[in-house]
Amino acid sequence: MERIASRGAVLFGCDLDRAALSDRVDAAPVCAATLDRLPFRSESFALVTSNMVFEHLDAPGMAVSELARVSRRGGRILVHTVNGRHYTAWAARLTPLWFHRFVVKRLEGRAPEDVYPTRYRANTEARLRSLFESHGCRHVGGGLIRGIPPHVPVPLLFWVAIVLGMAERWLARLPGIGVILKPNLLMEFERR
Numbered sequence: 001m002e003r004i005a006s007r008g009a010v011l012f013g014c015d016l017d018r019a020a021l022s023d024r025v026d027a028a029p030v031c032a033a034t035l036d037r038l039p040f041r042s043e044s045f046a047l048v049t050s051n052m053v054f055e056h057l058d059a060p061g062m063a064v065s066e067l068a069r070v071s072r073r074g075g076r077i078l079v080h081t082v083n084g085r086h087y088t089a090w091a092a093r094l095t096p097l098w099f100h101r102f103v104v105k106r107l108e109g110r111a112p113e114d115v116y117p118t119r120y121r122a123n124t125e126a127r128l129r130s131l132f133e134s135h136g137c138r139h140v141g142g143g144l145i146r147g148i149p150p151h152v153p154v155p156l157l158f159w160v161a162i163v164l165g166m167a168e169r170w171l172a173r174l175p176g177i178g179v180i181l182k183p184n185l186l187m188e189f190e191r192r
Contacts, residue, residue, distance in 0.1 A: 013028055048076070
């Protein structure tokens with residue numbers, strides 16, 4: 001985002017969490033809003049991004065409709081989210097929110113109130129393509145991407161994480177296995 005701003009673009013941020021907005025250090029204007037009711041005129045932005053939000057959405061179709069609405073024709077929408085088929089997403093589905101908060105606090109040092117419920121209702125390549133195409137967008141590129149194993153920050157697990165990460169990368173090359181071993185999706189859409 002810094003590279004985009006250095007070229008003269010005006011950045012604007014939205015978050016549902018008002019505390020997160022007040023903790024920001026940059027000077028970009030921000031507002032509290034949900035993705036299903038964005039407070040902007042239609043076709044306001046040439047680029048819209050969503051970073052680690054889609055896994056939390058109750059109604060992803062409404063969010064996609066709003067992202068498409070506020071994007072200019074020919075504008076781009078970039079979505080970075082959790083791969084709903086990755087083993088950590090399956091573990092998150094099978095465990096309660098209090099457990100997520102406990103683990104994230106220990107691994108990342110984040111406060112429990114900064115860990116939100118996950119839904120995984122639009123967290124596959126096929127589901128994202130379907131949602132965006134049904135709202136007048138076309139898939140431009142991207143898909144499953146590798147990421148850092150989530151347990152690397154824990155000193156005792158560092159070497160275990162490195163070995164597991166290397167095994168994941170090797171296994172991800174095998175047909176059909178990569179879908180569950182690549183933790184994130186990064187997809188780009190263009191509004192028609």
